[in-house]
Amino acid sequence: MISDTQTLLERRAKLLGPNVSTFYEEPVHLVKGEGVWLWDAQGRRYLDCYNNVPHVGHCHARVVEAIAAQAATLNTHTRYLHEGILDYVEALTDTFAAPLDTAILTCTGSEANDIALRMAQAVTGEMGVIATDHTYHGNTMAVSQLSRTNPPPGGYWDHMAFVAAPDSYRPLGGDDGMAHAQAFANAVQEQIDALAARGHGLSCLIICPYFANEGFPTLEEGWLAPAIDAVRKAGGIVIADEVQPGFGRLGTHFWGHQKAVITPDVVTLGKPMANGHPVGGVVTSPEIMAAFRTSFRYFNTFGGNPVSAAAALATLRVVQEEGLMENAREVGEYARDGLRDLAGRHECIGDVRGSGLFFGAEMVLDRDSKAPATAFTKRVANEMRQEGVLLNFLGIHYNALKIRPPMPFSRENADQLLTTLGRVLSRVPLEP
Amino acid sequence: MISDTQTLLERRAKLLGPNVSTFYEEPVHLVKGEGVWLWDAQGRRYLDCYNNVPHVGHCHARVVEAIAAQAATLNTHTRYLHEGILDYVEALTDTFAAPLDTAILTCTGSEANDIALRMAQAVTGEMGVIATDHTYHGNTMAVSQLSRTNPPPGGYWDHMAFVAAPDSYRPLGGDDGMAHAQAFANAVQEQIDALAARGHGLSCLIICPYFANEGFPTLEEGWLAPAIDAVRKAGGIVIADEVQPGFGRLGTHFWGHQKAVITPDVVTLGKPMANGHPVGGVVTSPEIMAAFRTSFRYFNTFGGNPVSAAAALATLRVVQEEGLMENAREVGEYARDGLRDLAGRHECIGDVRGSGLFFGAEMVLDRDSKAPATAFTKRVANEMRQEGVLLNFLGIHYNALKIRPPMPFSRENADQLLTTLGRVLSRVPLEP
Numbered sequence: 104m105i106s107d108t109q110t111l112l113e114r115r116a117k118l119l120g121p122n123v124s125t126f127y128e129e130p131v132h133l134v135k136g137e138g139v140w141l142w143d144a145q146g147r148r149y150l151d152c153y154n155n156v157p158h159v160g161h162c163h164a165r166v167v168e169a170i171a172a173q174a175a176t177l178n179t180h181t182r183y184l185h186e187g188i189l190d191y192v193e194a195l196t197d198t199f200a201a202p203l204d205t206a207i208l209t210c211t212g213s214e215a216n217d218i219a220l221r222m223a224q225a226v227t228g229e230m231g232v233i234a235t236d237h238t239y240h241g242n243t244m245a246v247s248q249l250s251r252t253n254p255p256p257g258g259y260w261d262h263m264a265f266v267a268a269p270d271s272y273r274p275l276g277g278d279d280g281m282a283h284a285q286a287f288a289n290a291v292q293e294q295i296d297a298l299a300a301r302g303h304g305l306s307c308l309i310i311c312p313y314f315a316n317e318g319f320p321t322l323e324e325g326w327l328a329p330a331i332d333a334v335r336k337a338g339g340i341v342i343a344d345e346v347q348p349g350f351g352r353l354g355t356h357f358w359g360h361q362k363a364v365i366t367p368d369v370v371t372l373g374k375p376m377a378n379g380h381p382v383g384g385v386v387t388s389p390e391i392m393a394a395f396r397t398s399f400r401y402f403n404t405f406g407g408n409p410v411s412a413a414a415a416l417a418t419l420r421v422v423q424e425e426g427l428m429e430n431a432r433e434v435g436e437y438a439r440d441g442l443r444d445l446a447g448r449h450e451c452i453g454d455v456r457g458s459g460l461f462f463g464a465e466m467v468l469d470r471d472s473k474a475p476a477t478a479f480t481k482r483v484a485n486e487m488r489q490e491g492v493l494l495n496f497l498g499i500h501y502n503a504l505k506i507r508p509p510m511p512f513s514r515e516n517a518d519q520l521l522t523t524l525g526r527v528l529s530r531v532p533l534e535p
Numbered sequence: 536m537i538s539d540t541q542t543l544l545e546r547r548a549k550l551l552g553p554n555v556s557t558f559y560e561e562p563v564h565l566v567k568g569e570g571v572w573l574w575d576a577q578g579r580r581y582l583d584c585y586n587n588v589p590h591v592g593h594c595h596a597r598v599v600e601a602i603a604a605q606a607a608t609l610n611t612h613t614r615y616l617h618e619g620i621l622d623y624v625e626a627l628t629d630t631f632a633a634p635l636d637t638a639i640l641t642c643t644g645s646e647a648n649d650i651a652l653r654m655a656q657a658v659t660g661e662m663g664v665i666a667t668d669h670t671y672h673g674n675t676m677a678v679s680q681l682s683r684t685n686p687p688p689g690g691y692w693d694h695m696a697f698v699a700a701p702d703s704y705r706p707l708g709g710d711d712g713m714a715h716a717q718a719f720a721n722a723v724q725e726q727i728d729a730l731a732a733r734g735h736g737l738s739c740l741i742i743c744p745y746f747a748n749e750g751f752p753t754l755e756e757g758w759l760a761p762a763i764d765a766v767r768k769a770g771g772i773v774i775a776d777e778v779q780p781g782f783g784r785l786g787t788h789f790w791g792h793q794k795a796v797i798t799p800d801v802v803t804l805g806k807p808m809a810n811g812h813p814v815g816g817v818v819t820s821p822e823i824m825a826a827f828r829t830s831f832r833y834f835n836t837f838g839g840n841p842v843s844a845a846a847a848l849a850t851l852r853v854v855q856e857e858g859l860m861e862n863a864r865e866v867g868e869y870a871r872d873g874l875r876d877l878a879g880r881h882e883c884i885g886d887v888r889g890s891g892l893f894f895g896a897e898m899v900l901d902r903d904s905k906a907p908a909t910a911f912t913k914r915v916a917n918e919m920r921q922e923g924v925l926l927n928f929l930g931i932h933y934n935a936l937k938i939r940p941p942m943p944f945s946r947e948n949a950d951q952l953l954t955t956l957g958r959v960l961s962r963v964p965l966e967p
Contacts (some may be wrong), residue, residue, distance in 0.1 A: 111616045118624040120637050120824035124834055125614050132616040136609045154611065156836060162607050171603035175594055177568045178811035179586065182557050184543045184564040192550040205552050210642040210813040211837055217675050224689060242833055243649050245676035253832040257656060374836055379610035381642040381813040381837035392552035400685040401674055402556055404588060404806055405643055405813035 108132060126495065127488045136161030139509050139516050141493065152494040152508045152520050155461075158350055158375030159421040160511045166378045169417035173410045180404050187412035194419055195386065198357050202388035203370060208407030208415075212346040212373020213241025215383040218401065219342045219369045220245055220307070225398035226368075226391045227338055229304030233294050235268040237317045237499050240309065240344055241373075249309065262303040264294035270499060271320035272454045272465055273473055280323040288329030295337045305339035312359035312367070313348035313458070318465065318498030321456045327365050340391070343367035346383075347461070350375050351422050352510065354432030354459025362458065380414035381405070427510040431459035438462065438506070438517040445521065449528045451476055460512055463504040468535055475500035479533055486527040492520055540564060558927065559920045568593030571941045571948055573925065584926040584940045584952050587893075590782055590807030591853040592943045598810045601849035605842045612836050619844035626851055627818065630789050634820035635802060640839030640847075644778040644805020645673030647815040650833065651741070651774045651801045652677055657830040658800075658823045659770055661736030665726050667700040669749045669931050672741065672776055673805075681741065694735040696726035702931055703752035704886045704897055705905055712755040720761030727769045737771035744791035744799070745780035745890070750897065750930030753888045759797050772823070775799035778815075779893070782807050783854050784942065786864030786891025794890065812846035813837070859942040863891035870894065870938070870949040877953065881960045883908055892944055895936040900967055907932035911965055918959045924952055 111132060115123055131149065135142040138160040141149045151161070159166065173187070181188060192206045209215050224230060234240070236251040247255050248263050267275070269287055276282035295305050308330070313319055331341055348359030349372060356362040360370065368391055373383040387395075395401070405411065422428065439455055442464050446452035453467030466476040466483070480502045484495055497505045504524075508516070543564060547555055563581065567574040570592040573581045583593070591598065605619070613620060624638045641647050656662060666672070668683040679687050680695050699707070701719055708714035727737050740762070746752055763773055780791030781804060788794040792802065800823055805815040819827075827833070837843065854860065871887055874896050878884035885899030898908040898915070912934045919926055929937045936956075940948070 108616065111618070111621070114621045114625075115616070117821075118621055118628070118637055119613075119639065120821065120828045122828040122832070123613065124832075125616065130614075130616050133609055133611055134617075136611065141609075141611070156612065157610070161611075162609065164607075167603065167606045170606050171599065174599045174602050174812075175596075177565055177573075177594065178589070179565055179568065179573070179593075180588065181551075181555065182562075184540065184547070184557065184562050185566075186543065189543070189546045189550055193546075196550070205550055207551065211646070211835065213835070214643065214645070214675065221676055230689065242835055243646065243675045243677065244653060247831070256830045257662065379837070379840065379842070380606075381840075381843065389549075389552065396552045396554040398688045399679070400554070400556075403643065403645070403674055405811070408811065408813075410811070411813065 128485050129488070131488065131493070139512050148491065150492045150516060150519055152492055152506050154509060155347065155352065155507045156374045156379050157509050158378050159418055159425070159427060160509045163378055163421060165421055166414055166417045169413040170380060170410055173413035178408055178410045181407050185409050187409040187416070188407040191412040191416040194416060195384070199370070199386055200366065202390070203386050205389050205392040206384050206386045207401065208411065209383040209385070209403055210381040210405050211241070212371060212383045213243050213246050214403065215371040215373055215385045216240045216246045216309070216344060217243045218385045218395070219309070219371050221399055222369050222385070222387060222391050222395040223307035223340050223342065226340060226394040227304065227306045229306040229338065230262040231264065231298035231303035231305040231339070232262060233264045233266060233291060233305070233308045235310055235314065235317060236265040237268045238311060239316050261301055262298065264298050266290040266294055268314055268317035268499060269320045269322060270318065271322060271456070280326060284323070284326040284329050288333050291330045292333045295333060305334065305337040307340045307342050308334045309342040309344060311344045311347060312363040312365065313353065313461065315347035315461065316497055318503045319457055319461060319463070322363070324364050327363050331365055340368035341365065342369045342371065344371045346371065346373035351428030352431055352459050352461050352507070354428060354435050357428060376418065377411060377414035378418045380411060382411045382415045422510065425511070431510055434512055434514055434517055435459040435462055437514050438520065441517060441521040445525055445528065448525070451479065451528060451533050457506070460510060461507045463506050465498065465503045467502070468533065475502035476533060476535070477502045478535060479531065480504060482531050483527055486531055487523060490523045490527060492523045560917050561920070563920065563925070571944050580923065582924045582948060582951055584924055584938050586941060587779065587784065587939045588806045588811050589941050590810050591850055591857070591859060592941045595810055595853060597853055598846055598849045601845040602812060602842055605845035610840055610842045613839050614834070617841050619841040619848070620839040623844040623848045626848060627816070631802070631818055632798065634822070635818050637819060637821050637824040639817045639833065640843065641815040641817070641835055642813040642837050643673070644803060644815045645675050645678050646835065647803040647805055647817045648672045648678045648741070648776060649675045650817050650827070651803050652739070653831055654801050654817070654819060654823050654827040655739035655772050655774065658772060658826040659736065659738045661738040661770065662694040663696065663730035663735035663737040663771070664694060665696045665698060665723060665737070665740045667742055667746065667749060668697040669700045670743060671748050693733055694730065696730050698722040698726055700746055700749035700931060701752045701754060702750065703754060703888070712758060716755070716758040716761055720765050723762045724765045727765060737766065737769040739772045739774050740766045741774040741776060743776045743779060744795040744797060745785065745893065747779035747893065748929060750935045751889055751893060751895070754795070756796050759795050763797055772800035773797065774801045774803065776803045778803065778805035783860030784863055784891050784893050784939070786860060786867050789860060808850065809843060809846035810850045812843060814843045814847045854942065857943070863942055866944055866946055866949055867891040867894055869946050870952065873949060873953040877957055877960065880957070883911065883960060883965045889938070892942060893939045895938050897930065897935045899934070900965065907934035908965060908967070909934045910967060911963065912936060914963050915959055918963055919955060922955045922959060924955045
């Protein structure tokens with residue numbers, strides 16, 4: 104018997120408690136996934152244009168086989184020796200430039216960011232943290248302090264500081280990209296000074312190098328350099344949260360920080376790392392790793408276990424051997440061209456942007472005022488779901504369609520997305 | 536080619552950094568596991584008397600099949616509806632008395648304790664935390680504050696407080712169990728007062744109800760009641776960390792708090808929950824869950840995903856259907872009888888204690904002085920490893936052999952453990 108939506112929602116409320124978030128006004132009850140496709144309990148098929156966790160495609164056979172084979176052979180922890188974690192960390196760090204040569208494996212991106220903050224403490228001896236003000240880095244008590252969209256009850260720790268996230272569509276400092284960059288660097292410097300005035304030295308700036316939750320603004324190469332310079336001059340380190348842009352998703356580079364042409368001191372990883380198996384990680388230099396390992400005892404029972412390492416290695420090999428980064432670039436460009444065509448027919452599309460298979464369109468009430476069409480965007484996402492295409496919306500004003508499909512997404516899939524979106528945009532009235 | 540130990544240790548140091556802990560002077564390079572057995576790269580078989588993560592046995596076919604089947608079908612997150620998490624939480628909460636009827640699933644016990652601390656904040660509106668001073672509850676920045684054995688660099692938060700862990704072999708207040716209990720309750724009250732003097736109301740007492748890391752002292756039924764009363768009188772709640780004693784391990788009860796005859800407000804779960812698949816959880820009342828869910832937005836990408844839920848449900852069903860709790864009681868009693876026999880021949884065994892398949896013996900230099908034989912105990916654990924039996928040591932003085940095997944451990948396995956231990960105790964000189 105297949106439970107209906109209302110029954111499932113009632114069971115959730117009873118067993119999981121209130122306020123457990125779901126996507127869409129009518130949540131989707133999924134039962135099966137394969138490649139870029141998902142199926143609901145009624146057998147209806149959806150094109151997945153949103154989920155980055157199944158990075159190499161839902162239920163990719165090679166990853167499933169790696170998990171099944173290792174789970175049947177041995178699953179234990181890193182207090183025994185095992186080659187799996189070593190083979191994976193070697194393969195993983197090969198994708199980074201020196202000195203990012205060492206790693207800790209965790210189970211979640213939250214755990215990774217929780218460690219990264221302590222690495223910054225360990226290596227700088229300071230506590231001050233600067234983050235952008237529309238970000239999300241995870242759910243531990245410490246990492247929740249980085250979220251401005253969900254302020255922690257009890258308030259922020261005194262050593263937390265925030266700067267406005269960049270907005271390339273409405274840039275501070277005007278349309279000159281480097282003026283915008285300097286305005287961001289100035290804001291970082293102001294917070295360094297404010298932390299110092301409160302008695303806190305700077306430990307780190309933590310950013311998503313693609314500013315994914317802030318609406319993935321289009322930023323010129325070198326845009327981050329002035330801010331990074333200010334951080335380093337103040338003795339802080341730079342943490343790049345690659346949970347969203349990493350593993351080739353941006354098409355042009357394997358990592359978001361490589362696209363942004365910055366060299367972070369610590370990189371954190373999560374969601375797509377093992378195609379849905381709970382794996383996260385922190386990559387850093389031997390020097391910072393040693394500072395952390397000397398200051399903090401750290402052991403994670405499940406982190407880097409043989410099954411997790413096998414799942415992660417299979418995922419990485421599929422990305423590399425199936426050319427998924429190249430596919431992301433090629434199909435992403437094709438899809439953005441299609442979105443720009445749609446923009447020629449739909450005034451609501453104010454800006455088309457993105458890189459590889461992480462892109463979208465900012466919806467506005469009026470192209471001159473750039474007033475965000477927030478309610479409209481939400482309606483569009485819900486209508487798309489009804490039409491069998493799963494995507495979502497985010498950004499500072501929650502008016503950017505967020506398209507971030509599994510990496511085997513094809514031109515044909517892009518055509519379906521664009522055709523459906525055109526139909527929905529023609530139908531949904533543009534209202535505030 | 537099979538890497539030798541030295542090569543693996545060098546690769547670990549290079550790829551994972553310094554101070555990554557291993558068990559034993561000569562670490563074990565494992566390649567295969569089945570039931571209570573582990574094999575190293577040279578094909579040598581070890582009897583696993585230590586690992587609680589593979590709760591129902593290494594690579595249990597039913598759990599492996601559940602993981603493989605669900606990983607091949609669908610793995611996504613809780614923002615879509617799925618029955619897997621609901622079926623599991625229903626089965627899980629069925630093992631608890633009301634009102635412990637709701638749960639959050641996480642990926643690790645650390646994440647579970649990190650949430651539990653926030654539940655206590657949310658429901659009490661206070662911050663003060665009391666823990667025992669030889670415990671370990673996990674590795675996040677917040678949860679690391681609970682560890683006295685590994686003090687956090689930068690010091691403890693002002694709202695953390697600690698009480699001495701109980702030691703039934705050297706009880707405060709003398710051999711009268713209830714005097715010992717009252718001494719513990721008095722220590723808790725002193726810390727409640729000390730927190731108040733520093734301006735902090737009490738949010739919670741967090742304990743392992745079996746005091747597993749403190750050396751699993753033998754405590755009378757009702758022993759914890761005076762301390763719990765003091766906590767509740769001060770407005771705090773009680774968090775029971777069941778990561779080690781839970782899921783039937785103690786033989787007599789499914790949960791450690793049931794054996795201790797206390798009703799915690801929040802229970803945290805981890806290691807054995809899905810037989811090694813990264814799953815943890817928090818079980819609480821609808822009231823506390825609602826307070827947490829209202830105060831904190833919480834979403835965990837991997838937490839409660841269909842594969843994790845399938846692995847956890849299969850593990851729980853195996854415990855229940857294979858009678859593993861009953862086996863733990865029966866074999867645990869048999870093994871403790873054997874340890875007491877050994878104590879008749881070996882003066883070094885000062886105390887034999889434990890419950891179900893979590894037991895051990897405290898090693899002393901002299902039964903009158905009860906001086907801990909710490910170096911000797913370490914040597915015994917290493918010699919046991921050389922003899923093909925894996926166990927470890929812990930406790931306040933690190934002189935308690937810790938025996939905590941996979942739950943299908945048999946009388947025959949216990950015989951091998953006892954015979955080997957007898958041989959090692961006869962051979963290793965008792966030196967401080």
